[in-house]
Amino acid sequence: MEQYKLFIDGKFVDAASGKTFQSIDPGSGAPIATVAQAGKEDAEAAIAAARRAFDKGEWGKMSVQARAAKVRDFADQVARQGLRLAATESMDAGQVISLAKFMPLISVTLLRNLSLAAATKFPWEEEIPVSGNAFAPGREYIRREPIGVCVGIVPWNYPMYIAIWKITPALCMGNTIVLKPASVTPLTACILAEAAKAAGIPDGVINVIPGPGGELGKVLCTHPDVDKIAFTGSTEIGREIMRMASATVKKVSLELGGKSANIILDDADMDLAVEGACFGTFFHQGQVCSSGTRVLVPSKIYDQFIEKMKKRAEMLRVGYQLDPTSHLGPLVSKEQLATVERYVKIGKEEGAELITGGKRVEVPGMPEGNYFAPTIFANANNKMRIAQEEIFGPVVCVIKYDSDEEAVAIANDSIYGLAGGVFSSNNARAQRAAAGVRTGTMWINNYHIFSDFCPFGGYKQSGIGRDFGLECLHEYTQMKRIHVNSMAHSHTNMFFQLLSDYKKVDGFGYSCPTNVVAGHGALSSISKAIVDLGCKRALILTDPGVKAAGLADLVKNALADFCIGVFDKIPADPDLEAVDAATEAARESKADCIVSVGGGSVIDTAKGVCVTLKNGGKANDYLNFMVLTEPQTPHIAIPTTSGTGSEVTNIAVLTSHGAGRKLFIVDPKIIPNVAILDPRFTLGLPKLLTVTTAMDAMTHAIEAMTSIMSNLICDGMALQAIRLIKENLLIVAKDGNDEKARINLQVAATMAGWAFTIPQVGLAHAMAHTIGALHHVHHGAACGILLPKVMRYNVDHCADKLSQVAQAMGVNTAGMSERDAALAAADAVEALMKKVDHPMRLRDVGVPEENLPICAFHAIVDTARIFNGRPVSDPNEILEVYKQAY
Amino acid sequence: MERTIPQVKLESGAGRAASQFLNEKGINRSLRIDLRFTGCCDASLCLRVDDIGEGDLYMEADGLTFIMDTEVYRLAGGVAIAYVEEKDRKGFLLTSERPVSEWEGFGVSDIQV
Numbered sequence: 001m002e003q004y005k006l007f008i009d010g011k012f013v014d015a016a017s018g019k020t021f022q023s024i025d026p027g028s029g030a031p032i033a034t035v036a037q038a039g040k041e042d043a044e045a046a047i048a049a050a051r052r053a054f055d056k057g058e059w060g061k062m063s064v065q066a067r068a069a070k071v072r073d074f075a076d077q078v079a080r081q082g083l084r085l086a087a088t089e090s091m092d093a094g095q096v097i098s099l100a101k102f103m104p105l106i107s108v109t110l111l112r113n114l115s116l117a118a119a120t121k122f123p124w125e126e127e128i129p130v131s132g133n134a135f136a137p138g139r140e141y142i143r144r145e146p147i148g149v150c151v152g153i154v155p156w157n158y159p160m161y162i163a164i165w166k167i168t169p170a171l172c173m174g175n176t177i178v179l180k181p182a183s184v185t186p187l188t189a190c191i192l193a194e195a196a197k198a199a200g201i202p203d204g205v206i207n208v209i210p211g212p213g214g215e216l217g218k219v220l221c222t223h224p225d226v227d228k229i230a231f232t233g234s235t236e237i238g239r240e241i242m243r244m245a246s247a248t249v250k251k252v253s254l255e256l257g258g259k260s261a262n263i264i265l266d267d268a269d270m271d272l273a274v275e276g277a278c279f280g281t282f283f284h285q286g287q288v289c290s291s292g293t294r295v296l297v298p299s300k301i302y303d304q305f306i307e308k309m310k311k312r313a314e315m316l317r318v319g320y321q322l323d324p325t326s327h328l329g330p331l332v333s334k335e336q337l338a339t340v341e342r343y344v345k346i347g348k349e350e351g352a353e354l355i356t357g358g359k360r361v362e363v364p365g366m367p368e369g370n371y372f373a374p375t376i377f378a379n380a381n382n383k384m385r386i387a388q389e390e391i392f393g394p395v396v397c398v399i400k401y402d403s404d405e406e407a408v409a410i411a412n413d414s415i416y417g418l419a420g421g422v423f424s425s426n427n428a429r430a431q432r433a434a435a436g437v438r439t440g441t442m443w444i445n446n447y448h449i450f451s452d453f454c455p456f457g458g459y460k461q462s463g464i465g466r467d468f469g470l471e472c473l474h475e476y477t478q479m480k481r482i483h484v485n486s487m488a489h490s491h492t493n494m495f496f497q498l499l500s501d502y503k504k505v506d507g508f509g510y511s512c513p514t515n516v517v518a519g520h521g522a523l524s525s526i527s528k529a530i531v532d533l534g535c536k537r538a539l540i541l542t543d544p545g546v547k548a549a550g551l552a553d554l555v556k557n558a559l560a561d562f563c564i565g566v567f568d569k570i571p572a573d574p575d576l577e578a579v580d581a582a583t584e585a586a587r588e589s590k591a592d593c594i595v596s597v598g599g600g601s602v603i604d605t606a607k608g609v610c611v612t613l614k615n616g617g618k619a620n621d622y623l624n625f626m627v628l629t630e631p632q633t634p635h636i637a638i639p640t641t642s643g644t645g646s647e648v649t650n651i652a653v654l655t656s657h658g659a660g661r662k663l664f665i666v667d668p669k670i671i672p673n674v675a676i677l678d679p680r681f682t683l684g685l686p687k688l689l690t691v692t693t694a695m696d697a698m699t700h701a702i703e704a705m706t707s708i709m710s711n712l713i714c715d716g717m718a719l720q721a722i723r724l725i726k727e728n729l730l731i732v733a734k735d736g737n738d739e740k741a742r743i744n745l746q747v748a749a750t751m752a753g754w755a756f757t758i759p760q761v762g763l764a765h766a767m768a769h770t771i772g773a774l775h776h777v778h779h780g781a782a783c784g785i786l787l788p789k790v791m792r793y794n795v796d797h798c799a800d801k802l803s804q805v806a807q808a809m810g811v812n813t814a815g816m817s818e819r820d821a822a823l824a825a826a827d828a829v830e831a832l833m834k835k836v837d838h839p840m841r842l843r844d845v846g847v848p849e850e851n852l853p854i855c856a857f858h859a860i861v862d863t864a865r866i867f868n869g870r871p872v873s874d875p876n877e878i879l880e881v882y883k884q885a886y
Numbered sequence: 887m888e889r890t891i892p893q894v895k896l897e898s899g900a901g902r903a904a905s906q907f908l909n910e911k912g913i914n915r916s917l918r919i920d921l922r923f924t925g926c927c928d929a930s931l932c933l934r935v936d937d938i939g940e941g942d943l944y945m946e947a948d949g950l951t952f953i954m955d956t957e958v959y960r961l962a963g964g965v966a967i968a969y970v971e972e973k974d975r976k977g978f979l980l981t982s983e984r985p986v987s988e989w990e991g992f993g994v995s996d997i998q999v
Contacts (some may be wrong), residue, residue: 029901155927182927183988213928233989236924240993243974289926290891319978335986338961345955349939390925416925734990785982 002033004141004186006042006210007193009049010203013051015211016041025185026094026330027320029368033092035186038211040281043178043219046823050149050176051225053204058750060146060174070201070450071171075111078104078164078193085188089160090321093185094330094370097322099284103188106450107164113452114473118172121612122473124394131483134666137509139484144175144477147251148227152221153213153241154189155233156182157287157333157392162190165467166230167206173476175228178207179222184333186210217241224248228476232289235416235461251473253857254464255289255457257390261411262292263433263445265404265424266301268335272445274308280421280447282316282374287326287336290419290456293385295398296407302400306378309398310356313374318361320369330363331370331393333532340372340393347386352397353379353610368502376377382410390416402430408436417459419877421447437828442468459614494708496856503797503871508711511668512754514637514648518677520739520748523558526636529674530562535593539586541606542597546640551681554636564589570598570605573662573772575655579619586613586633588752593634596672597681600644600779603637607652607670610635623656628669637672640681642745643693643780645753647675661773664863671757677750687733691836694729694745695784697721700752702787703806706798706869707759715801718755722808724748726832733836751824751880763872764790767882770855777845784838785845789884790868791826794875795819797870802826841886852882893964893983894919894945894952900978901948903969904933907997908950916951917943917997921986923957928987931962931980934998962986969993973974 003020005012015036022031038046046792054060061066078085084106090100135253152166152224159181160253172176179187193208209216220242221229228251238254245252262280264273273859276701282291285360322330331337337360344358357375357780366504372394372449380387380397387397411420419441424430427444434442440457443449450456450468459468514557517525530538538559546569566598567585573576586594586609593835594613596606609618610633615622637647646652651666684691701718702711725748731741791802802822806813809828813821830840839845847855857880859865867871872878892935898954923929938944942953951954963983969977977994985991 157927213987214985214992217989217992234924234928234930235927236930236993236995237928237989238925255926257923287927328932335929335961338957339921339923339986342955342958343923345957390923392923392925392927479918 001031004033004035004190004210005207006036006038006046007190007197007206008042010197014195015039016045023092023184024458025653026092026332027322027369028361028366035190035210038209038216040215040219042209042211043216044207044223045636047149047176047220047223047225049204050178050207052789052880053202054146054176056203058205059176059202059205059216062174064124064729066118067174068115070173070199071111071115071128071168074171074196074199074201075108077099077199078111078192079108079718080123081191081195083399085160085191087322087504088187088191088853093156093159094321094332095284096326096329097324098326100321103158103160108162110452111124111163111168112545114168115172116219118473121505122470129629130627132627134226134481137486139486141482141774143480143482144474145480147229147476148175150175150177150228150230150476151226152177152179153217153229153231153233154181155177157284157289158184159185160188160192163192165232167192169472169476170230170656171201171205171464173473175476176205177210178220178226180213180216181210182210183210184213199316204707211239211825218244221245221250222247222448223557226250229463230254230475238463250408254463255467256461256463256466258291258392258416258458259294259388259414260290260416260421260439261296261420261437262421263296263407263411263423264298264305265422265426265429265433265881266298267425268307268423268428269307269425270301274305276423276445277309277396278312278316278374278422280327282313282394283448285331286373286394287332287392288448289390290441290448292419293391293396293397294382294411294568296401296410299400299402306355306376306398311374313356314374314733316374316828318371318373320366323563328374328394331372334370336392337370340395341393342464343389343391343393343395344375345387347368347377347380347395347397348545350384350386350883352384352386353382357394382413390550404433407616408433411437415461416464419443421665430821438560477731483490503708505709505793508709508758510713510758511649512671512757515676516648516675516677516750519743520679522676523680525555526558526561527554527562529636530559532591533593533673535590535634536562537564537591537638538562538593538595538631539564539591539604540591540595540597541582541609542566543567543570543572543602544568546598546602551640552597554680559595564591566882570602572601574601574605574654576608576619577652579605580613581620582606582609583612593636595636595638597638597640599641600646603639603644603646603672604652604654606635607639607646607672608654608665608835609633611665611670619654620656620658622665623654623663625664625666626668628667628762630669632669635672635676636676638676638678638681639746639749641685641693642742642749643690643696645697645749648750648753652755658787662769673855675750677746679739679746683737683739683740685736687736687837690732690736691729691838691856692778692780692784693749693782694725695833695838696780697749697752698725699783699787700756700761701725702791704752704756704762705760705805706794707756707762707867708869709759709867710801711758714755714759715804716854719808720805721748721752721755722805726809729832729836758868761864762790762868763793763865763870763881766865766868767855769857769862771847774851774855774858775847777847781839781845784833785840785842785885786881788826788830789881791829793881794868794870795822798822802870842882847886849886850884853879855882894947895964895966896947897966897968899971900967900969900974901950903978904950904997905948908935912999913999916953919952919980921956921961928989930990930993930995931965931982932995932998933967933978933980935983973979
C-alpha cells in the first residue's frame with residue numbers, strides 16, 4: 001500500500017504525532033494508501049514555512065513573468081504525473097475514470113492560462129486618470145500586491161481540481177499556500193506536492209497537510225500569520241470559518257453549497273432538456289455543488305418530461321469507477337451514502353413521488369462499495385426539505401410550474417444562489433429567465449460548464465468571492481493606492497495648511513488653451529476655426545435678446561454652410577434643464593460643434609451642452625470638479641458682454657433646482673477651443689449692463705490676485721485686466737460706440753477670465769452668488785457693490801497684492817504704506833464705480849436688510865469662499881461686510 | 887416500534903437551552919438528532935423539531951425527548967450535545983461516537999423547526 005507524507009517547507013515529513021490514517025477506495029471499500037495525519041503542530045509548522053517563504057523568500061519578489069514560468073514548470077510536472085493523478089483521483093474520490101482522466105488536463109490548462117493571464121493581462125498597476133479630488137493634484141495609481149500566506153481548504157468531490165483552483169491563483173499572484181485536502185480524499189494533493197517539488201517551486205511556497213478539518217481548521221483559520229482563507233465546502237463550515245477569520249480580519253473567499261434550479265421552458269428541445277436535466281443532476285453521482293437538483297418543468301409538458309427523464313435515468317450504468325463503461329461511480333463514503341439514503345427517506349415522508357432509484361446498487365464483486373441509483377422525485381414542491389437542502393447525491397426533484405415568472409420565483413426560493421440552467425429554443429427568453437435568477441452562474445442549453453476565464457462563485461449563502469478568471473486573481477491580491485503629490489512642498493498643500501497659519505498655496509499649474517482671435521472683423525475667422533477643429537455641423541446657441549439684436553444672424557452668415565441651426569431659448573441664469581433642452585436640439589441636428597453667442601449664461605450653457613453631447617445622459621450627471629478625461633465637443637465662444645470671461649475659463653455655473661442653488665462644472669476640458677472677441681458684438685450693450693459686467697471682470701481680476709491660489713502668471717493677467725478696465729470703462733460709459741475702448745474691455749474681460757481660472761475667486765463672489773440666488777441681483781452689480789468692502793476686509797492678508805491693484809488703478813502709492821495703498825485700491829474701485837454710475841449699495845438693488853443674516857449663512861458655504869485670501873469661517877464676519885455694503 | 891437510544895449525553899446547559907427554545911416557540915414536540923447537508927461536501931448532525939416515527943429510537947433526558955433514525959444512529963453512534971454561548975457564537979454543537987464528517991464539532995447550529 002502506498003504511503004504519503006505531509007509536505008512542509010519543501011520536505012516530505014511524518015506528522016509530529018506520528019499518526020497516520022488510511023484512505024479508502026469508495027468503490028471497493030478497500031484501503032489504498034496510508035497518509036500522515038497532520039495535527040496542530042504540523043499546521044503551525046506549515047504556516048511558519050509559508051510565512052518565511054513569503055516574507056523572506058524569493059517567490060513574492062520574482063518578476064511576474066519569472067513566477068509564471070515557474071508555474072508552467074509546475075504544470076509540466078502535473079502533466080508528467082497525469083496518468084497517476086487520474087487513476088489515483090478515480091480510486092480515491094470515486095470519480096469514474098472517464099471523468100478523472102480529464103482532471104490532469106484541465107488542471108494543466110488552468111495553471112497555464114491563469115499564469116499567462118497574471119503575467120500579461122492582469123492589471124498589477126493601474127493609473128487613475130481622474131482622482132476626484134480637485135484640491136490635491138498628483139499622480140494616482142493602484143498597485144496590486146500579493147496578500148501573503150493563503151490557506152486552501154479543499155473538499156472531497158474534486159480533490160485534485162479544486163486544489164488546483166486554490167494553488168493556481170495563490171502562486172500566480174505571488175502568495176504562499178497551506179493546502180488542506182479533505183480527509184477522505186487526500187492522495188492527489190500529496191502527488192501535487194511531489195510535482196511542485198520536482199518543478200522547483202521554492203520551499204515553503206506550497207505546503208500540503210492532510211488531516212481532520214475540525215482540528216486543523218481551528219489553527220488555520222485563527223492563526224495570526226495566515227492572511228487569506230479560500231474554502232470550498234459546506235455553508236455550515238464556511239460560516240464558522242468566516243467567524244474565526246474575523247478575529248484577525250483575514251480575507252476570506254468561500255464557495256459553498258447550492259440547490260440550483262434547472263429551468264426547462266415549454267419551448268425547449270425535449271431531448272436536449274432531458275439530457276441536460278440528467279447530466280445536471282447525475283454527473284459525478286450528483287456530488288457537485290452546482291448540480292441542478294431542482295428541475296423545474298412546465299405543467300403542460302410535465303408528464304412527458306418525467307417519462308423521458310425516468311427512462312434516461314434508468315439507462316445510466318452504475319459501476320466501479322475504474323470500469324470505463326461506468327456512467328456513475330460510488331458515493332465518496334459510507335457517511336455520504338447514509339446521508340443520501342436519509343434524504344430519500346425524508347422525500348418519501350414529505351410526500352414526493354419516488355419514480356425511480358431511491359436505493360443502493362449492488363455492483364458485482366464490490367459488496368462494500370457505496371453505490372446508489374439515480375433517483376427522481378416527481379410531484380415535489382419547493383418547500384420540501386429535499387428541494388431546499390443540498391443532498392449531494394444522485395437525487396433530483398422535478399417541480400411543476402405554470403409560467404416563466406413562477407419558474408424564476410421558485411428558482412429564487414432558496415437560501416443558495418450558486419448556479420442554474422435554462423433550456424429553451426428561444427435564447428432571448430432563456431436569457432430573460434437567466435437574468436432573473438439570483439445565482440453566480442447560469443447555463444443556457446447546457447450545464448456544468450467550467451472555463452478558466454469564467455468566474456464561478458455564489459450569491460446568497462452560496463458564498464463570497466469567485467474562483468477562475470481574472471476575478472479570482474484579484475481575490476489573491478491586496479490593492480494599494482499610491483498618490484504622488486504634484487507639488488511636494490508644505491506651502492502648496494491646502495490640507496496640510498489646515499494645521500498651519502500659512503494659508504497661501506504656492507506653486508501652480510497653468511493651462512489655458514483657448515485660441516483667442518480679437519479685433520474688428522474677427523468673426524470672419526470662424527469658418528477657418530471650424531475647419532481647424534475638424535467640424536462640419538455647427539449649432540449656434542444664443543438667447544432671445546442676442547437673437548433679436550441680429551448678432552446670431554451675423555454669426556450664421558459668417559458660418560455659411562457650416563451652420564446647421566440656431567437654438568435661441570437659453571434663459572438668463574440657466575438651469576440644468578436649459579442645458580438638457582439645448583443638448584437635445586444639438587443631438588437632433590447632429591451637431592459636431594457648438595458656437596455660443598451671448599453673455600456668461602449662454603457660454604456656460606454651451607459648456608454644459610458640449611459635455612452632455614459628448615458623454616450622453618443629462619447635465620446633472622456632470623456637475624462636478626475635474627472628472628472629464630477626454631476633449632469635449634468643440635466649442636467656439638463669441639461673448640456679447642465684457643464681463644464673465646467664460647469664453648476662456650474652466651467653469652460653467654448652472655442652477656440646480658434639486659440642490660436649490662447654483663452649482664458648477666469645473667474642468668479644464670470645458671474651456672472653449674476658440675474665443676472670438678469682435679467689438680461689434682458689444683457695441684449695442686446698454687450702459688448699465690456695460691458697467692456691471694465690467695465690474696464682474698474687475699472682481700475676477702482682483703479676487704484672482706487675492707486668492708490663496710494666486711500665481712505670478714495670473715497676477716500679470718489680472719493687473720493688465722484691471723488697467724484696461726480702469727482706462728476704458730469710463731470711455732465706454734460715455735460713448736458705447738467707441739470700438740477701441742470696447743475691444744479693450746473685451747480683452748480685459750478675457751484676461752480677467754484667464755487670471756481667475758486657476759486661482760478661482762473669493763469672498764466677494766461667494767457673497768454675490770448668494771445675493772444673486774436669493775434676490776436676483778445681477779451678478780456683476782452684486783460683485784461690484786461687494787468688491788471694495790471685501791478688499792478692505794482682506795487688507796491685512798493681501799496688502800501686497802492690493803497695493804499692486806492700487807497702482808494698476810492709477811493711484812500714486814509713493815510714500816504710502818502697503819496697507820494704506822491696499823485701502824486706496826478699494827477707494828479707487830469705488831471711485832470708478834461712482835463715475836460710471838454703477839450701483840453702490842445693496843439697498844439700491846432691492847436687497848431687504850432683514851435678509852442679510854440669512855445671506856451670510858448661505859455665503860459661508862459657497863465654494864468661492866474657500867479661496868479667499870483671508871480665511872473666513874464666521875458668518876458674523878460676512879454679515880458685517882454685507883452691512884457695510886448695505 | 888420504539889426503542890431507547892443508549893447514548894445521548896447532554897452537556898451542561900444544553901438541556902436548559904433546548905427547553906428554553908421550545909418553550910419560547912410554544913412547541914411541545916420531540917427533538918430529532920438528524921443528519922443534514924448544508925452544501926458542498928460533509929454532512930453534519932443537527933437538532934430538528936419532529937415527531938417520533940416508525941423505526942425511530944428515542945430517549946428522554948432533562949425533560950426532553952430525543953429521537954433518532956435507526957440508520958443515523960447506526961452511522962453516528964452515541965451523540966453528545968453541548969450548547970455554546972460565546973460573544974459571537976451561539977448554538978448547539980453535536981459530536982458523535984463515530985464522526986459523520988471530519989469537520990464534526992467545528993460549527994454550531996440552531997434547532998431546525
